[in-house]
Amino acid sequence: MKVLSEITIPKDNADEEVIISELNYKDNDQVKKSDSVMDIETSKTSIELEAPADGYIEYLVSPGDEAVIGQVVAKIYDSDISDLINLQIESPSEANGKENEPSSKVATKEAQMLIEEHGIDINLIPSDFIKKEDVDLFLKGSVPSGDSDNSHNLSSTDMPAGVAISKSKKIEIKALSSVQSTGMVSTIFMNIDVDESLSDDEKTSSYLPLIASECAKALEIFPMMNSYFLDNQIIQHELINIGLALDINNGLKVYTIPDTNKLNLEEVEGKINEGIYKYLRKELTPSDLSTSTFTISDLSQYGVERFVPLINLKQAAIIGVSAVDLKLNRFNLSLAFDHRVTEGKVASEFLSTLKQGIEESILKN
C-alpha cells in the first residue's frame, strides 16, 4: 500500500483558514483523477477539491473541521486501504479517555472524530458499531451527552436566544477583521455630480461599470492604493484586479475582474454581467473570487446615502458607492483606506482622480 498523492488546501484563496463542508466519498472508496472528493468553504465561496490521481481515498478531516492553507486533508493510495482503516478504529474507551470503563462499542474513524469533536459519551449512542450516520442522528436528536455537570448551562431566562452564525460567516468576520482591527483605517468621502438634465431613471442607472473602469485607471496612477500591509512591509500587487462585493440573496461574495485596467468600459460591463450571472447561478469559481486587489462595494440599489465599507484581507482600500440623490443630482463615494499603507493626502488625490474620471464620462454623455 503506497500513498500516491496527498490533497492539500490550495493557496489560491485569500483566507488563511477554510472550513471542510462536505466529504463526497467514504474512506477507502475508489476515486478517479479529477473527481470532486471534498467541498471546502472560504469566506467568499465554496471550493471543490479534486482527486489528483486514481486510487483509494483516506480522509484526514471531517465536515465542520477547520483547515489551513497547505494542510493535508486527504490521501490517495494505490490499493485498498481497508486494513489501514480497521487499524484506526479505536475502542471508545480509549478515545474517550476513560480507560477504566471498557466498552464493547467501536466507532469508525469518521464517527470517532465527530464523537471527540462534540465530546459525546459514546455509551449513549445506541449502536455497537458506530458509524458517522449514527453520530449525526444522535446529534440531531439533541440527546444529552451524559455530562452531569450542568453548571455552565444557563437557563433560558438567563440569556436571550441566539442564532449561531455559519462557519463561512466566521471566516468572513476573521478576514474583514484583519485590517479593521488594527484601528488604522480612515475613511474619506466625495460627492459625484450627475447630469441634472437626465430623467430620474437614467440618473439612477448603475454607474458600477464606469466606477470599476475609472478605479482601475486611478490605481495605475496610485499603486499604493493597490497594495497591502503584511509583517511591517507594504506589498504592492502586480495586477490590478477590481473586486465587486455582490450580495443578492446568495451571501456576500467578492467577484474579481482580472486585469481590469486592460479592459475598456464595455468589456468591464460585460465582465460584471457575467459575474452577477455566475453569482446568481452559484457558479463562481475560486479564481473568480480570490484574486481581487481592490474592492468596490455598491449599495446604491438600497438607497444608502453614505457608508463606511470594510477593507478586505490583503488590500489597502475599498470604495463604497451610495445611491443617487435625485434632488441634489449627485451620489456619494466613500474610500476607506489602511493608514499603514498610505495616508490621507494620497487617498484624497486618488479619490479626487476617480471623481474627475467618473464625472468627465457622465457629463460627456
Next chain:
Amino acid sequence: MDNSEILLSINKIFAQVFKNPDIKINGNTTSDDVKNWDSLNNIILVVMIEDFYKIRFDLDEVQNLKNVEDLCNCVAKHLDL
C-alpha cells in the same frame, strides 16, 4: 407554445422582477421602457426566465438582447419551438 404564450409568461416574470403587477410588455419593449431595467435586473430577469423554462442561455445571447422580442425568440430557440 408560440411567442405570444411565451410573452404572457415572461410578462409575469417581469412583474415579479420589477415589482410591478400592472406591467405590460410587448415585443418592442426595451430597457428604456421599464423602470429599473438596468444591467443588474436584466441578469436577474434572465436567471428567472431560465429557471422558469429550465433552459440555459449563452452569455453572448444575454448580452445581445435588444428587446423583449429577442428574449422571446431566444426562449423559443432553447425550447426547440
